[in-house]
Amino acid sequence: MPEEAVAEPPRTIEDLRALALSVGRDEAGFSLGSKAHDVFAKLVEAPEQSAVRTISELADQFGINPSTLTRLAKRLGFEGFSDFQAVFRKAIADDQQYFYSRQAGRLMTTPSAGGAEVEVFERLARETAANVDGFLGQLDSASLKGAVALLAEARRVRVHGVRQFHSLASFLTYCLGMVRSDVALLDAPRLGVAEALSQLEPGDVVITASCAPYT
Template identity: 55%
Template structure:
């Protein structure tokens, strides 16, 4: 556990902290250290005791570090069905000057993880390879196949996780918007430009006036300027988030467009401007963000849009087939 002493007092961040005592030496300065403290408290090794309710609240917070990093004390208290003062008291009990000091641990941890996301993922991959080299594999299964099997199993878990929290209302609402909006633009960059292109291609098969927000590379502002209130902008990005995608989502919402977000957690900056936000995990041993669950979700969403369009989607697909035949694009 981090036992560095903090010698400099800071000004209270809010009125809840104004009367809080100075943090005691040794207050954990990382989420891992905080988890370790909780374990020690549970074993009665920390010289500190928490009531059952406080312990449950702390466990809930530690299960959702990204949410704790970005949500307000009021939001978190509402989610926990407790008073905001309960979170302040818990923070000071653990040795922090108040909730803002406690929350800074989660914010610092999130920032650190974002800075080293890809190397951390690769380190896990290499460590897994070393472990497999010393672990007997199943009869008839090579280490190379085991790598693919592991990724497949991890994607299945991601799919099961997002299925468990899917909202039927959000699915219906998003499908109706994507079917009925005059124009639809899709925006994703870096790795998620591939997902944006896939979603754009699928929507373009069954309805007109669909495109990438910056298809010609002229700039997001120019793409948004072509839209009107009532048009839909679909944005997608996951941790570590692409700043410009989050800014585009916010700008689109402020300009009157309807935003649909495909992202990972409630802590995502794409969630606040979105009317419908779909949260899909990407936990895996892949050295970058796992895309499997995202592709399955998009296929499902496209099917819902096609169903909502009904005969119009059939007419669009039939017209497309005639053009493919006329141009001789496909071979037998």
């Protein structure tokens, strides 16, 4: 006899996290296999990756078959994996302004006993590793070669990144300047981005560094 699914599936990341915790404590009113629960927990720990990666990419990351993710989604009450993934995508699209407070809240609410401090770093390390895996999974050889050709052949290169990405922009400017000439930050003279852009010509290259939800 098939197991019953959740009557009303969670529709927020917070509710998904709460459900994952309840399942782990056997308080959810239904059970998941240990592997399915482990995958469920990892999905809610890294919502940004869960939102953007395909079902095949996620399955490869967890070492499972894509059908396992489909069954998990239906077991949680969703129509399918796309319906399940929509919760992550909506959270990322609608709640970017709460990104920092949400991350800080996850750290602040972690219990202080039982080595939880180490668990925080382990979780952050897993999320970072997932981000790196996602980056590698999206690399395209032709696009990479095309970008390299542009950087090598352009008359001049300007690099732009603000706030968290300013250090990356500065470092990239320094490194490119070691192998070619006429590389600088876009707004190095502090005259404004619009003024700096107006001085560029066709064939020049601008590199902009950022990612959601940062500036």
